[in-house]
Structures are given as structure tokens and as C-alpha cells.
Amino acid sequence: MEPGTLLYDTATDQVGEYRDQSGPYTMLRPVGGGREWQAHPSTLRPATDRERLSAGVRAANDRTWAVPPDPEDLSRPPWPVPGCAECTHLDGRRETARAAHDRSAATDANALLRRHRRAEHP
Incomplete structure (x- = not known):
């Protein structure tokens, strides 16, 4: 065999x-x-x-x-932290931009959400 x-x-x-x-x-x-x-x-x-x-x-x-996703992986959108008002606001901006098919604004919202998460939710 x-x-x-x-x-x-x-x-x-x-x-x-x-x-x-x-x-x-x-x-x-x-x-x-x-x-x-x-x-x-x-x-x-x-x-x-x-x-x-x-x-x-x-x-x-x-x-x-086998390997959990990297939170800094730029190919994935960042997740808002539950209970955080700023995260919720930025997530809402992103969803509004997606609904309007405005990829530039959605990318901006992702960048702001990542920056906020790094600063406020290490």
C-alpha cells in the first residue's frame, strides 16, 4: 500500500x-x-x-x-467595542457610507475606528 x-x-x-x-x-x-x-x-x-x-x-x-484573525489585518473591517459611544458612532458612519456605496467614506470610517480602538481600547 x-x-x-x-x-x-x-x-x-x-x-x-x-x-x-x-x-x-x-x-x-x-x-x-x-x-x-x-x-x-x-x-x-x-x-x-x-x-x-x-x-x-x-x-x-x-x-x-487554527490561528485567530489578526485584529490589525487591514483586509478586514474593524469591529466596534460594545458599549462604547464613539465606536458606535464610527460604525454608524461606516454603515451609512456603505449604504450610499461611498467606499471612500467607508474606508475613512474604518481608519478612524481603528485609530480610536488603538487609543482607547488597547
Whole structure:
């Protein structure tokens, strides 16, 4: 069997990538990486298309949520701090600009909200 072949372990209800043999056991690891486990060959079967797809989506989701978003990421709009009047005001300016399709004013409101957050909500 080739390393990387996807197998379904009926004992653990998991899809794993075949790694190698270890004595009488087969070594598998989760799709996308992780801690390997031993499986008895009698509990293994080839993974179905649905199981392979599900395992791939799970691995992609795990990669997405592994690192929290950077609050200084300029590709994302800043969030107002709940209960802060100035944050609420700047968020309202941004929403008004978006509703008017005024991207320049929306960008200005984002910049002001970021500046306010850095100064008042470290």
C-alpha cells in the first residue's frame, strides 16, 4: 500500500492516511496532519468518496481556525467595542457610507475606528 492512501478505520470511525506498518498494526494519521494512531488491519477498509471529502473539508476547516484573525489585518473591517459611544458612532458612519456605496467614506470610517480602538481600547 502506498503512503498517503486514505483508509477508514471502523474501530475509531476516522479516515486516516496510511503511513507504514508497525509490527502487526497499520500506522495512520489524520488527513491534513496530526498525531498518528495504530489500527488493526482487520478494522480497515478503503475510504469512500464521501468519507474522503468529509475528511478533507474537516482538515481545511481546522487549518482555517487554527490561528485567530489578526485584529490589525487591514483586509478586514474593524469591529466596534460594545458599549462604547464613539465606536458606535464610527460604525454608524461606516454603515451609512456603505449604504450610499461611498467606499471612500467607508474606508475613512474604518481608519478612524481603528485609530480610536488603538487609543482607547488597547
